[in-house]
Amino acid sequence: MNAPQSTPARRLRGSLPLAFTGGAAVGILGGMIGLGGAEFRLPLLIMLFGFAALQAVIVNKALSLIVVLTALPARLVAVPVSALTPHWDVVVNLLAGSLVGAWAGATWATRMRSVTLYRVLAVMLVLIAAALIANHVGTLHHVALAPATVIVSGVVAGFFIGVVAAIMGVAGGELLIPTIVLLFGTDIKTAGSLSLAVSLPTMLVAFARYSRDGSFTVLRRHARLVTVLALGSVTGTIAGGMLLGVVPEAILVPGLAALLLLSSIKVWKHSTTE
Numbered sequence: 001m002n003a004p005q006s007t008p009a010r011r012l013r014g015s016l017p018l019a020f021t022g023g024a025a026v027g028i029l030g031g032m033i034g035l036g037g038a039e040f041r042l043p044l045l046i047m048l049f050g051f052a053a054l055q056a057v058i059v060n061k062a063l064s065l066i067v068v069l070t071a072l073p074a075r076l077v078a079v080p081v082s083a084l085t086p087h088w089d090v091v092v093n094l095l096a097g098s099l100v101g102a103w104a105g106a107t108w109a110t111r112m113r114s115v116t117l118y119r120v121l122a123v124m125l126v127l128i129a130a131a132l133i134a135n136h137v138g139t140l141h142h143v144a145l146a147p148a149t150v151i152v153s154g155v156v157a158g159f160f161i162g163v164v165a166a167i168m169g170v171a172g173g174e175l176l177i178p179t180i181v182l183l184f185g186t187d188i189k190t191a192g193s194l195s196l197a198v199s200l201p202t203m204l205v206a207f208a209r210y211s212r213d214g215s216f217t218v219l220r221r222h223a224r225l226v227t228v229l230a231l232g233s234v235t236g237t238i239a240g241g242m243l244l245g246v247v248p249e250a251i252l253v254p255g256l257a258a259l260l261l262l263s264s265i266k267v268w269k270h271s272t273t274e
Helices: 016-031 038-047 053-078 081-111 114-136 147-168 173-184 188-210 214-221 223-242 249-270
Strands: none
Touching: 016 038, 016 223, 038 053, 038 114, 038 147, 038 249, 053 081, 053 114, 053 147, 053 188, 053 214, 053 223, 081 147, 081 173, 081 188, 114 147, 114 173, 114 249, 147 173, 147 188, 173 188, 214 223
8 A cells, every 4th residue: 555645845835715726727628629627637636736646536525426416416406316217227237347446446546556556647637639630530330249349348348447547636528528428329428427426436446435535634724725626627618618619619629638748747857766
């Protein structure tokens, strides 16, 4: 298990206005493409606020949980529960894998050397960049498979999504939504709401596992900073949702993917300075 790592002691520590601005900027970026922005927040926590790798993941997970809980009521207005109940089997299928994956991913993260975790996070940022491009290029189509194959594929996919979400501290919507469309044939709008139904329990399991690690105290030690980051993230996500479609996807998506790739390089470099 990783010992509690150093607290953020680099530049900008304690800058609450910067925390709100940074959280809002991340939320806007995510909201403009229908995500919570945790993918962009993770590098910010490491590079700008100086959190060590595991601490950044735990803070990111806490903030992602707050953003998802905030987005849930609005999502239920857009897609009511009555429209989701016919798809309960999709949620159960994916949760069968994602809950186990979340626990396993959080366990692995707490046991990794800090250098290794930085490198894993860098690789996963590249994965998320690729998923972002894939989700917004072309049209997703349902892949017709035998029922038994769909169930097995759902569990396996859920497991790996749970691992990625736990290790990065994200909700995993960028991976869940295409999986739901491809495997189960739902429309994008319904898939987005179903992804929240899978993400929330998955995030809670990872959060519970992280709470057993010494680094979890980062939330208490930096409660004010985390609170301001949360306020900024929620504000930005709402604003970004209102700006959805304002910037053409042909410009926005490649730009965000490039930002993630650049962030992955920066995070990887952190592994050489630890």
